[in-house]
Amino acid sequence: MSTSAAHAHPGSGHAHGHGHDHGHPAPGFWSHYVFSTDHKTIGIQYGLTALVFLFLGFCLMLVMRWQLAYPGQPIPVIGGWLPKSIADAGILLPEGYNAFGAMHGTIMVFLAIVPLGVGAFGNYILPLMIGAQDMAFPRLNMASYWSFLPGCVVMFASFFLPGGPAQSGWTSYPPLSNIATSGQTWWLLGMVFLITSSLLGSVNFIVTTIHMRAPGLTMFRLPFFVWAQLVTSFLLLLAFPPLEAAAVLQLMDRVAGTSFFMPEGLIISTKLLTESAGVFQGYSGGGSPLLWQHLFWFLAHPEVYVLILPAMGIVSEVIASNTRKPLWGYKSLVFSVIFLGFMSFVVWAHHMYMTGMGQAISIFFQATTMIISGPSVVILTALLISLWGASIRYTVPMLFATAFLPMFAIGGLTGLPLGLTASDIHLHDTYYVIGHFHYVVAPGTIFAVFAGIYHWYPKVTGRMMNQFLGKAHFWLSFLFINGVFMPMFWSGMAGALRRQYDPLMQLHAETVQGLGVMTSWSAWLLGLTQLLFILNFFWSLKAGAPAGENPWHATTLEWATEYTPPRHGNFAAVPTVHRGPYEYSVPGHAADFVPQHEHA
Amino acid sequence: MSATIELPHDVTPHPITGMYNGKFGVWLFLASEVMLFGALFSTYVLLRVGNPEWKHGWDLGLNIPLATLNTMILITSSVTVVMAWYSLQINKFDTARLYLWATVALALGFMVVKYFEYTAKFSHGITPKSNLFFAIYFTMTGLHGLHVLGGVVVFLYLVGPGSRMWLTHPEKYTNRIECTGLYWHFVDLVWIFLFPSLYLL
Numbered sequence: 070m071s072t073s074a075a076h077a078h079p080g081s082g083h084a085h086g087h088g089h090d091h092g093h094p095a096p097g098f099w100s101h102y103v104f105s106t107d108h109k110t111i112g113i114q115y116g117l118t119a120l121v122f123l124f125l126g127f128c129l130m131l132v133m134r135w136q137l138a139y140p141g142q143p144i145p146v147i148g149g150w151l152p153k154s155i156a157d158a159g160i161l162l163p164e165g166y167n168a169f170g171a172m173h174g175t176i177m178v179f180l181a182i183v184p185l186g187v188g189a190f191g192n193y194i195l196p197l198m199i200g201a202q203d204m205a206f207p208r209l210n211m212a213s214y215w216s217f218l219p220g221c222v223v224m225f226a227s228f229f230l231p232g233g234p235a236q237s238g239w240t241s242y243p244p245l246s247n248i249a250t251s252g253q254t255w256w257l258l259g260m261v262f263l264i265t266s267s268l269l270g271s272v273n274f275i276v277t278t279i280h281m282r283a284p285g286l287t288m289f290r291l292p293f294f295v296w297a298q299l300v301t302s303f304l305l306l307l308a309f310p311p312l313e314a315a316a317v318l319q320l321m322d323r324v325a326g327t328s329f330f331m332p333e334g335l336i337i338s339t340k341l342l343t344e345s346a347g348v349f350q351g352y353s354g355g356g357s358p359l360l361w362q363h364l365f366w367f368l369a370h371p372e373v374y375v376l377i378l379p380a381m382g383i384v385s386e387v388i389a390s391n392t393r394k395p396l397w398g399y400k401s402l403v404f405s406v407i408f409l410g411f412m413s414f415v416v417w418a419h420h421m422y423m424t425g426m427g428q429a430i431s432i433f434f435q436a437t438t439m440i441i442s443g444p445s446v447v448i449l450t451a452l453l454i455s456l457w458g459a460s461i462r463y464t465v466p467m468l469f470a471t472a473f474l475p476m477f478a479i480g481g482l483t484g485l486p487l488g489l490t491a492s493d494i495h496l497h498d499t500y501y502v503i504g505h506f507h508y509v510v511a512p513g514t515i516f517a518v519f520a521g522i523y524h525w526y527p528k529v530t531g532r533m534m535n536q537f538l539g540k541a542h543f544w545l546s547f548l549f550i551n552g553v554f555m556p557m558f559w560s561g562m563a564g565a566l567r568r569q570y571d572p573l574m575q576l577h578a579e580t581v582q583g584l585g586v587m588t589s590w591s592a593w594l595l596g597l598t599q600l601l602f603i604l605n606f607f608w609s610l611k612a613g614a615p616a617g618e619n620p621w622h623a624t625t626l627e628w629a630t631e632y633t634p635p636r637h638g639n640f641a642a643v644p645t646v647h648r649g650p651y652e653y654s655v656p657g658h659a660a661d662f663v664p665q666h667e668h669a
Numbered sequence: 670m671s672a673t674i675e676l677p678h679d680v681t682p683h684p685i686t687g688m689y690n691g692k693f694g695v696w697l698f699l700a701s702e703v704m705l706f707g708a709l710f711s712t713y714v715l716l717r718v719g720n721p722e723w724k725h726g727w728d729l730g731l732n733i734p735l736a737t738l739n740t741m742i743l744i745t746s747s748v749t750v751v752m753a754w755y756s757l758q759i760n761k762f763d764t765a766r767l768y769l770w771a772t773v774a775l776a777l778g779f780m781v782v783k784y785f786e787y788t789a790k791f792s793h794g795i796t797p798k799s800n801l802f803f804a805i806y807f808t809m810t811g812l813h814g815l816h817v818l819g820g821v822v823v824f825l826y827l828v829g830p831g832s833r834m835w836l837t838h839p840e841k842y843t844n845r846i847e848c849t850g851l852y853w854h855f856v857d858l859v860w861i862f863l864f865p866s867l868y869l870l
Contacts, residue, residue, distance in 0.1 A: 202674045202676065203674055203676065205676065205678075205690045205694065206690065206691075206694060207674075207676075209694075268698070268701055271697075271701075272694050272697045272698055272701075273694075275693075275697055276690050276693045276694050276697065279683070279685060279686060279693070280677070280678045280683045280685075280686065280690055280693065281676070281677060281678070306697060306700060306701045307700060307701060307704050308704070309701070309704075310701050310702070310704035310705035310707075310708060311704060311705070311707075311708035313705055313708075314705055314708035314709050314712070315708070317808065317812065318712065318808065321797060321804065321808055325796070325797045325798060325804075326797075326798040327797045327798055327801075327804035327808070328798075328801060328804060329712070329716070329801075329804060329805075329808075351798075352798065353798065353799065353800045353801060353804075354801075355716070355719075355720050355800070355801040356716070356801065357715065357716065357719060360712060360715055360716070363715075364708055364712070367708070637674070638674055
């Protein structure tokens with residue numbers, strides 16, 4: 070047992086300690102902080118990089134929301150700073166709107182949420198939770214981050230190209246993306262780096278989880294967080310390669326003039342494309358734009374489960390610890406998440422109902438889509454029932470974790486009319502879709518990420534975050550985030566289309582323009598609210614109350630490291646596990662929790 | 670920094686999977702590669718089925734005898750890598766080294782044949798842009814060729830500077846040859862599907 074006070078170093082807010090390297094010389098700056106193979110350092114690298122991009126992706130949308138609330142008006146303050154490809158005299162250009170929209174989606178999904186959920190939380194917490202000293206392949210782990218970062222740099226750099234970044238949606242549908250400016254090629258190259266990073270990481274996670282568990286830690290004694298990460302890793306491993314293939318094919322189309330996605334006789338702005346100058350001159354045709362959609366969505370549907378599963382894992386751990394009772398239905402959680410993983414591979418074409426699919430295939434995908442909602446409901450129900458009869462501690466992480474439940478429920482329920490073909494005819498490509506998926510990722514996953522940060526910050530830094538700032542952050546975020554996304558369901562049902570630079574393009578959208586203004590103001594206020602979090606995050610590094618090794622009195626192994634913050638090697642000795650992960654309020658015990666590794 | 674920690678199952682197999690870490694990792698990686706090439710094969714099927722006037726490879730000038738030779742070359746190289754691994758198991762490092770060099774030579778031979786095939790096409794003005802068949806032909810064989818080259822790089826490392834590991838950790842070195850061999854068998858298997866799909870059917 071050791072507390073951070075006993076091993077305090079100057080600047081002990083940093084996540085690494087020095088000196089205790091079992092007789093080896095202390096590593097230099099570069100191999101300790103930059104090219105580290107330690108999963109904790111890599112987790113922090115992923116976390117910090119991803120948080121920066123989360124903020125950037127959010128800012129892109131804040132700019133777009135100005136155009137949507139006050140179309141054609143110059144953006145205040147920052148309008149003049151935007152490059153010529155994005156804005157003219159401070160007014161967002163249509164190309165700029167599309168560019169910001171495409172990059173908002175890309176950055177949020179691939180550079181923020183997945184690196185946070187998997188790269189940051191997964192890397193840092195998973196080896197600790199299974200009692201391991203590091204991942205199975207530490208150098209591969211480092212390679213994974215150093216493949217991720219170049220991908221981020223490529224994506225970010227593409228903003229400064231003369232033609233702007235990618236602007237064909239995060240979905241990059243051809244033929245539009247095929248003929249788009251050079252930003253699209255950079256997007257494809259960036260994606261190759263990011264996909265490579267995910268593949269390397271997923272191999273590591275799976276081998277680590279199966280092979281590196283501490284003695285006594287059977288699969289059914291694993292915290293649900295670990296199961297969620299395991300299934301997520303399988304999704305990343307098997308679903309990403311088809312997108313990599315699609316990216317290669319689109320690169321071939323854009324650079325070598327092939328026609329994988331290009332039909333014959335394409336006319337762009339009254340001219341035959343085959344008669345243009347450049348790479349498309351004399352292209353052969355015969356390709357299929359639908360091919361891209363199938364390859365893309367084959368990844369992108371499992372990808373949305375990659376976005377939610379780590380969040381469910383985080384929320385489960387926070388709920389167990391703050392209710393002081395075992396999670397209800399552990400086995401149902403595990404079997405549901407495994408079933409969810411399998412099903413996620415056979416629902417992808419519910420994103421393609423409006424492409425002219427035949428009835429038989431539509432019915433197939435509608436059926437699988439309805440079936441896949443089952444396990445999500447089981448997971449949500451188990452977490453909800455876990456609250457029943459509990460002695461709930463409303464700590465800041467618990468506030469976020471509890472809010473996750475109804476928010477994810479709204480997101481999931483609003484998915485049903487989209488998954489049913491008949492209602493999707495009306496709702497496809499409207500703001501309803503945007504409201505649906507944002508409810509799942511924004512007050513869903515991002516709230517879970519906040520819960521995780523508040524929950525594990527004491528372990529990573531040795532200090533507690535400020536409670537008052539945390540609660541203010543929660544309540545204001547909860548209020549404003551609902552203000553952003555709830556109106557979208559009404560806009561969508563009224564027929565307001567998504568990805569529209571001019572919100573008043575269609576006459577019927579005028580009736581819901583007021584809702585759009587409400588969304589915009591809620592978004593800007595939500596942005597301001599995040600300053601509370603940023604302030605808290607950095608202030609607490611230096612001035613937060615010392616945390617001790619297990620401030621939440623939790624049972625799982627990550628709280629039993631030799632030092633807090635944990636150092637290289639994590640544990641004084643390999644722990645032996647004697648019980649399940651959620652032995653809270655066990656009758657007959659003095660304490661209301663029995664850690665997994667405590668002797669029987 | 671990783672040298673300070675001894676990671677379990679680095680060499681000893683795990684009771685559940687029966688594999689050491691690296692082998693499990695390589696099998697998982699191969700599963701993802703199946704999805705990668707599977708996506709490309711699916712693309713091929715979709716494009717071919719959707720284009721009724723699809724011309725056959727041999728009608729478009731593909732050289733079947735040369736590709737058959739390439740198939741034999743790759744299959745032989747799969748045999749030589751197994752022989753290398755077996756030689757290490759019976760402690761005959763010099764024989765293993767010979768077999769590894771043979772594998773590299775065969776792989777490079779494959780690439781030389783491919784070089785002649787490609788340049789023959791280019792000199793006749795046939796490029797990936799020419800038609801959809803050649804688009805998918807060059808893309809799939811090109812990606813496969815990159816995988817062959819990747820394997821060559823790894824083999825060269827293991828038979829060169831990496832072979833020092835035989836002196837300090839012979840079992841771990843043998844495992845590395847095994848893992849690379851598994852990857853190599855997969856590269857061979859992809860060709861065995863590519864060859865009939867593009868050249869014969």
